[in-house]
Amino acid sequence: MSNSKKIQEKAVKLIPGMTQLLSKRPDRYGRGVWPTYFEQAKGILVTDLDGKTYKDFSIGGIGATVLGYADEDVNNAVIDVIQKGSASTLNPPEEVALAEKLIALHPWAEMARFARSGGEAMAIAVRIARVATKKDKIVFCGYHGWMDWYLAANLGKKEALDEHWIAGLNPNGVPKGLEGTAIPFLYNDIESFKEAIAQAGEDLAAVVMEPLRNYYPENDFLACIHQIVKEKKVPLIVDEISAGFRICNGGAHLKLGIQPDIAVFSKALGNGFPISAVIGKEWVMSFAQEAFITSTNWTERVGNVAALAMIEKFVRCDVSSHLLRIADMVANSWEQLGKKYDFDLHIGGFKPLIHFSFAENHFLYITYFCQEMLKEGFLASSGFYAMYAHTEEDVKEYFEACDRVFAKLKKHIIQNDVEKQLECQIAQSGFARIN
Numbered sequence: 546m547s548n549s550k551k552i553q554e555k556a557v558k559l560i561p562g563m564t565q566l567l568s569k570r571p572d573r574y575g576r577g578v579w580p581t582y583f584e585q586a587k588g589i590l591v592t593d594l595d596g597k598t599y600k601d602f603s604i605g606g607i608g609a610t611v612l613g614y615a616d617e618d619v620n621n622a623v624i625d626v627i628q629k630g631s632a633s634t635l636n637p638p639e640e641v642a643l644a645e646k647l648i649a650l651h652p653w654a655e656m657a658r659f660a661r662s663g664g665e666a667m668a669i670a671v672r673i674a675r676v677a678t679k680k681d682k683i684v685f686c687g688y689h690g691w692m693d694w695y696l697a698a699n700l701g702k703k704e705a706l707d708e709h710w711i712a713g714l715n716p717n718g719v720p721k722g723l724e725g726t727a728i729p730f731l732y733n734d735i736e737s738f739k740e741a742i743a744q745a746g747e748d749l750a751a752v753v754m755e756p757l758r759n760y761y762p763e764n765d766f767l768a769c770i771h772q773i774v775k776e777k778k779v780p781l782i783v784d785e786i787s788a789g790f791r792i793c794n795g796g797a798h799l800k801l802g803i804q805p806d807i808a809v810f811s812k813a814l815g816n817g818f819p820i821s822a823v824i825g826k827e828w829v830m831s832f833a834q835e836a837f838i839t840s841t842n843w844t845e846r847v848g849n850v851a852a853l854a855m856i857e858k859f860v861r862c863d864v865s866s867h868l869l870r871i872a873d874m875v876a877n878s879w880e881q882l883g884k885k886y887d888f889d890l891h892i893g894g895f896k897p898l899i900h901f902s903f904a905e906n907h908f909l910y911i912t913y914f915c916q917e918m919l920k921e922g923f924l925a926s927s928g929f930y931a932m933y934a935h936t937e938e939d940v941k942e943y944f945e946a947c948d949r950v951f952a953k954l955k956k957h958i959i960q961n962d963v964e965k966q967l968e969c970q971i972a973q974s975g976f977a978r979i980n
Contacts, residue, residue, distance in 0.1 A: 548594035549580050568607050574915045574926055577969030586614035588934040591924060600923050602875070602943050605930035608787055608898060611813035611868070612858060613934025619816045622854035626846055637846030643853055647824050650795040650856070651808065656830035658823045660843050663786035663811030664690030666821035667753075669838055670807050673823070674751035674780045677832040682745040684728050684738070687755030689784055697723035732758065733766045742773055753782040756797040759893045764802075771804055780806035780829045786821075789813060791868060791897055794860050816855040820848030864933045871931040871940060872897035878944040885948075886955045897931035906963075912972040913954055913963055921946035 553571065556563045564570050564581075571579040580593035589605075591614070592598045601614075612619065626639075644657035660666045671683060671694045689695045699716040701724045730741040732754075742749065752774050756762075774781045783805040788797035790813040798805055806829050811821035823830075858864070876892055879901045883890035889904035903910045911927050918925035923946055957963045964971075 549582050550577075552582050552594065566607065568604065572970065572973045574603075575912045575967070575969035575972055578916050578919060579969070580919075580924075588613045588615075589932060589939060590614070598922075599919065600939060600943070601932075602918075602929055602935075602939075603924045603926040604928045605932045606817055607812070608930045609812045609815070610817045610932060611790055612816045612855060612864065613932045614817070616816055616855075616858070616934075618858050619818070619851050619854040622850050623818060623847055626850045631847050632845045636844055637849055639846050639849035639853060640844075643822070643849045644824075646853060646856055647795075647810070647822055651799065651824060653804070653826065654808065654824040655827040656825060658830070658833055658838070659849065660821045660823070660840065661819040661848055663809070663821050664692050665840075666809045666811055666823050667784060667786070668692045668694060669833075670782050670809050670823050670825075671751065671753070672836050672838060673825075673829060673833050674782060674807070676836045677829045678750045678779050680748045680750040680779070681726050682728060682748045683726065683751055683753055684730060684741040684745050684749060685753035686730050686732050686738075687753075687758060687784060689753060689755075690786075693719045693723060695727060697725075698727040698729050700724035733760055733763050735766055735769045738766075738769060738773075742777075749777050749779050751780050751782050753784060755784045756788050756801055756803055757895050758787075759895065761895070762801055762803070767802055774806075780825070782807040782809065784809050786811045787898065788895070790855075790859055791865065792895075793865050794856075814855065815848055815851040818848055818851035820852045822852070862933065867933055868897035868931040871935045871937070872899055872929070874937065874940045875899065875929050875931070875943070878940070878947060882944075882947055882951045886951045888951070888955075894928070898928075900928040902927055908972050908974070909963055910954060910958075912967060912969065913957070914950055915972065916967065916969060917950040917953060918946060921950065 553563065562570070571581045580597070580599075582594050583591050584594055584596075585592040589601045590598050591601050606614070640659055643659065647657055648654050658669060660669060667689050675681060683694060685695070685698075696714060696716045696719045699714055700719060700721060728741045728744050731737040752770060754770070770781065781804070783796065783798045783803055785796040785798065785808050789795065789810045791797065793800050796808050796810070798808065805825075807823060807825035809821070809823050814820050814822060873896060876896065876899055879890060879892055882888070890901050891904065892899065892901045894900045915926055923943060925943070954963065957966055
């Protein structure tokens with residue numbers, strides 16, 4: 546039995562759900578062959594507990610390691626500050642420097658607060674908005690995490706989020722009294738947005754949205770949102786947790802013409818180190834003083850230092866251009882191979898966060914793909930998150946490996962024996978984006 550499988554057997558007994566993050570469960574890729582645990586990660590190379598090293602062409606730390614694993618510049622900055630002490634009775638000056646840096650990149654913003662994860666940062670933003678407006682209901686679009694304010698959308702009607710973006714999010718444990726306080730609307734659907742606003746009525750506290758996910762906004766969609774938040778005098782909160790520091794130096798909203806009152810960052814911000822930021826206009830951010838929002842570990846300095854180092858390198862190296870170029874190459878590879886082997890592939894997402902799916906038997910085929918790509922030396926799945934550490938040569942090697950695996954998959958489809966070739970369980974969706 547491999548070391549990974551031994552740890553998995555312990556984890557099943559000791560940790561509910563096996564892993565801390567749903568997206569990292571082996572069930573999503575092929576439980577039985579997926580390595581699950583790592584010993585070392587550097588650049589795009591990941592070494593598992595059995596000493597096998599893979600090139601990572603999957604979801605790159607779930608989008609957190611935008612520069613690549615163990616980036617030398619970020620790590621050196623972090624190591625230096627750890628030697629000096631990461632926490633004390635006093636506060637780290639780096640939080641002020643990080644606030645200045647983020648506001649300089651987003652001139653519309655005037656104030657900042659920091660936390661350590663995306664979900665809690667979104668909860669902070671929603672709390673501040675509710676205090677500022679003295680109202681309760683949140684109209685939202687997109688995926689925003691596991692907190693009560695968001696999952697409340699599935700109270701009463703458990704499929705509410707299924708119909709929009711995320712299937713299977715169970716609201717168990719969310720107070721039933723929150724029913725009706727979170728109202729979803731569809732991206733680029735003006736009528737859906739207006740219906741949600743009408744449902745919120747006079748108790749509208751904020752509009753929350755991801756800047757983009759699978760689609761870019763249409764002009765009328767943004768104009769409608771801007772008009773209504775202005776009329777209702779409520780803040781527009783943009784969730785940049787996934788999109789931030791990908792297509793430009795800062796939030797994607799800078800490129801898309803979205804005019805927020807609050808923007809929330811995490812994931813890429815710390816290149817794998819825990820840090821999240823809530824930046825916004827003074828008129829709304831100042832209300833954080835009237836709410837109880839505090840936590841001990843928000844005052845450690847490692848996250849702030851990591852974010853400062855990440856931003857400095859991201860801007861200096863024009864990382865966004867590289868990410869888009871690499872994602873273009875990968876998407877083109879998928880498209881070429883789909884045509885070559887007559888697969889009906891759907892390619893979605895936004896560059897540099899992209900994914901593909903098979904029109905038929907997706908989970909069966911993608912499980913085979915993950916399994917065989919491991920043998921080729923790649924961590925690969927239906928999703929691909931570009932990192933600065935990916936090179937064009939890496940993409941060429943990935944393309945050649947995909948070509949070999951797609952050829953074998955096609956042969957087994959013709960022979961109608963794909964499932965017989967599996968050495969693992971068929972991948973499970975866990976949760977799935979519908980659009």
